[in-house]
Amino acid sequence: MTIISLEGASAVGKTTTAEALCDEFSAYRVPEVNALFDTSKEDSTTWYFERQCDRWEIAVNRERDHEFVILDGDVLQPLWYNWIAHGLSDDRADIEEFVPLDSIYQFFREKLQERAVGFPDRYFFLHTDTDSLRRRKNGDETRTRRNFESHLEFATPQRHYFEQLQTQSPRRVRLVHTQSIETNCSTIRINLPASDNRTDRYSLTILDAMYDWAEQTTLT
Secondary structure, eight states: OOEEEEETTTSSSSSHHHHHHHHHHEEEEOOOOHHHOOOOOOOTTTTHHHEEEEEEEEHHGGGSSSSSSEEOTTTTTTHHHHHHHHHHTTOOTTTOOOOHHHHHHHHHHHHHHTTTTTOOEEEEEOOOOOHHHHHEEEEEEOOOOOHHHHTTHHHHHHHHHHHHHHHSSSSEEEEOOOHHHHHHHHHHHOOOOOSSSOTTTOHHHHHHHHHHHHHHHOOO
16 A cells, blocks of 8 residues: 655646556546635635645545555645745745745644644656746646746756655655656656555654755745
8 A cells, every 4th residue: 555646847747647657557646636626715724735634535545445546746735835935926926825834834743643644655756847848838738737937936946845855755755857658657667665665654753854944945
């Protein structure tokens, strides 16, 4: 029983790769929040965070019946997204922040203690150059990818975050230079973690270290 997460910039191929893996294996894909749940103006400030916990619950429940479960996007995304957004928001009015970073951290720390959310057994961070991302975006007519150009600026700091996470938890993160869906699947296939060789899904030490790092690290 294994949970993995695919992450990377918009248009890098997360969803297509996840769907290809599901076709190849008895795997289950958990879509992103916006694909699973409807939003409204009355939603609380923690609504999006709570839905990430719901995604984690789906993953834990589904792993019993599948070879592995794929989180299409990180359930702890609000932590690193807000770190990046805060660093960019002074210059970009179109980039939206969540609540303050320490509030997000405290929310997920409590949920981690309750085992209501967790770290996947392995992240596969897909990355490529910005020109390739633009070509893929322009060639995909199935999604509008709102604010795509703005979110391209997230790509480098997002990679720095996952490189730091790899430093904190070396077995948990694999960086994948994406050239095609086939090569993505091949790399993931040979790097799937064994169910009896997992790292701690509920490590407060890692969460604390990543929060401390984000607090001390500015975008350059």
